[in-house]
Amino acid sequence: MSPFSRRAFLGATVLGIAGCSATGNPLILPTDPVVNRTEVARGRTGRTRAVTVTATEGQVDLGGPVVRTWTYDGVLPGKELRVGAGDLVEARVVNRLPADTSVHWHGLALRNDMDGVPPVTQAAIRPGEDFTYRFVAPAPGTYWFHPHTGTQLDRGLHAPLIVEDPAEPGAYDAEWVVVLDDWLDGTGTDPDQVLASLRQRSGHLMHGAAALGGDVAHPRHLINGRIASAPVTFAAKPGQRVRIRLVNAGADTAYRVALGGHRLTVTHTDGFPVVPVDTDALVIGMGERYDVLVTLADGAFPLVAVAEGKNGAGMAVVRTGTGASPGPEVRPGELRGKVVGYDELRATAPLPVRRPDVVHRLELTGGMMSYEWGVNGRSDGLQRVRSGQRVRLEFVNTTMMWHPMHVHGHTFQLNGPRKDTAIVLPGQTVACEFDADNPGQWMVHCHNAYHAEAGMMTVLGYEEQR
Ligand SMILES: [Cu+2]
The missing domain is CATH 2.60.40.420 (Cupredoxins -  blue copper proteins)
Incomplete structure (x- = not known):
């Protein structure tokens, strides 16, 4: 199956068929009013940080070798975006590439409709068009942004996103x-x-x-x-x-x-x-x-x-x-x-210990022979959760390769640190937990760009409660 048909199928699953699924409650789509209500409930400073980011094709000097590639604004890495926690980010993304694109704000627990995952959370930004991402930056820290479209991550399309903490002691020079x-x-x-x-x-x-x-x-x-x-x-x-x-x-x-x-x-x-x-x-x-x-x-x-x-x-x-x-x-x-x-490593503010309400076992599957990767043997799975639940994801790596597994829209608790991306070695099981407090449809996937594109993706889908 080509990546395009796989993605179209995924979009249909999440945005279309699931709305009238016979096997579960309707899903909370990115367009659901609860997504905006959740955003309004986030602390906001009132400051707006407006920026324009242009995805463009051109030449870049790597320090001798000059390559033709795709970058943000012609520089590599893209210009750092620095905001304060609680600021409203208004990022206008202009697509001057010869292909569809999108921007995912890696690590941020932001509003679902701004997560930048076509076709699940938005339509792709077409060549010559633009899209303005508007979201409150929820938590301080070191983040970054990149496309969630094809293998574009392995071109020059990425940049740091630093969210400053107004209460940071700043014990450094x-x-x-x-x-x-x-x-x-x-x-x-x-x-x-x-x-x-x-x-x-x-x-x-x-x-x-x-x-x-x-x-x-x-x-x-x-x-x-x-x-x-x-x-x-x-x-x-x-x-x-x-x-x-x-x-x-x-x-x-x-x-x-x-x-x-x-x-x-x-x-x-x-x-x-x-x-x-x-x-x-x-x-x-x-x-x-x-x-x-x-x-x-x-x-x-x-x-x-x-x-x-x-x-x-x-x-x-x-x-x-x-x-x-x-x-x-x-x-x-x-x-x-x-x-x-x-x-x-020990988080200074760990998630309180709580018995999980739902456990999803995510077997990481596939291999080099056919170069097809999956979660539980498929690329279009759906892991149902409900708002308010403590969710436990168990990544079980049955492959010969390691996988850095990334959860969108949440920072989970490992046995020790808080993270949004965790390495799972061959044969290893890694469990992570988080509270389902950010309704919408979120990707869970391997951050190897080639594994993800070859199918190691699933959707964490909030469903309505009846
Ligand atoms: Cu992988």
């Missing part, structure tokens, strides 16, 4: 947003060609022995849009405390990240605060974010992001003094040090 990205677009191929070849040549591809390997050999790894031999430099002073906001915007790559000569203090996972914990390195799956604090030494230090189970790495430089810049092949010893796991 400077901030640095770091976007990690695996790159192949414009290097003789593009993401659509890669997906087509995965489907044709499947079974003969790299599929590393490493637990966190990938399906696709991205030839470049970027930090803030630059390859390691032409890195961006973050300038600061020795002794300064810096908050680094790490975003993995890659399509098929987990990154192991360390800053040479420094330990990192993890303070947030996917936007939400944790009891601070020190580590040498972090492993970050696609879609995940970590905030860390670091007190800088004197000199020039490499921030390295090694592609797990692949060849290559991205690098940036932190410079607080004189000294030679680190070379692109440098691999700080911290990369082989302690990596903090989910089980060592």
Whole structure:
């Protein structure tokens, strides 16, 4: 089944057939008045942050190699969007691409009709047209935005979204947003060609022995849009405390990240605060974010992001003094040090313990042989929930590949941290819980762009209560 027919079927399921489904109550669609009532009940500051984002085709310099690709406003990553918690975001998205697009605000528990998932929550934005997203930014943290259309995530269409906390103690001197990205677009191929070849040549591809390997050999790894031999430099002073906001915007790559000569203090996972914990390195799956604090030494230090189970790495430089810049092949010893796991992280404001009202077992299925992926063996499933329920999702990975599973519209509780995207290793079961307090139709999917497009998606569907 082509992605288009699959998506059309999904849309029909959610928006059409389900309205008169014989097997359950009617679903609460994005157009339902309760979606707006829920938005009105959200705290709002009264400030409006208006911005225009133009998705466009053009050339980008990766630090030597120049590629033709798709970006927001011609830059890579797209310009950071910075708002305050409670602000009304008014983002006009102009589509100058030769294809339909959309924008998903990754990690935000926003109103369902602004979630940016065609055809489930809106119609796609057609070439030459525009769409204005209007929503209250509900919670502070490090987020990002990208299309929810085809494999566009693996072009240059992504940008950080920082929601500031008016009550943040601000125990740091400077901030640095770091976007990690695996790159192949414009290097003789593009993401659509890669997906087509995965489907044709499947079974003969790299599929590393490493637990966190990938399906696709991205030839470049970027930090803030630059390859390691032409890195961006973050300038600061020795002794300064810096908050680094790490975003993995890659399509098929987990990154192991360390800053040479420094330990990192993890303070947030996917936007939400944790009891601070020190580590040498972090492993970050696609879609995940970590905030860390670091007190800088004197000199020039490499921030390295090694592609797990692949060849290559991205690098940036932190410079607080004189000294030679680190070379692109440098691999700080911290990369082989302690990596903090989910089980060592504790949310400072965990969800209160409560018995689940509904449990959905989501078996992650599929493989490389046919390159079809699914949830419970299908790409168009529906997981019914009702407002007020404590929901438990159990991701059971029966595949040979790892999957970073992402839930839209909610930040769930793991056994430890709050997150919206969680790595599920082969053979592993990961349970997450959340309160159903954001009515609508929400995607639950793998954040490997190729797995998602090849079917590893389901819908978390709020239904009406009768
Ligand atoms: Cu996956």
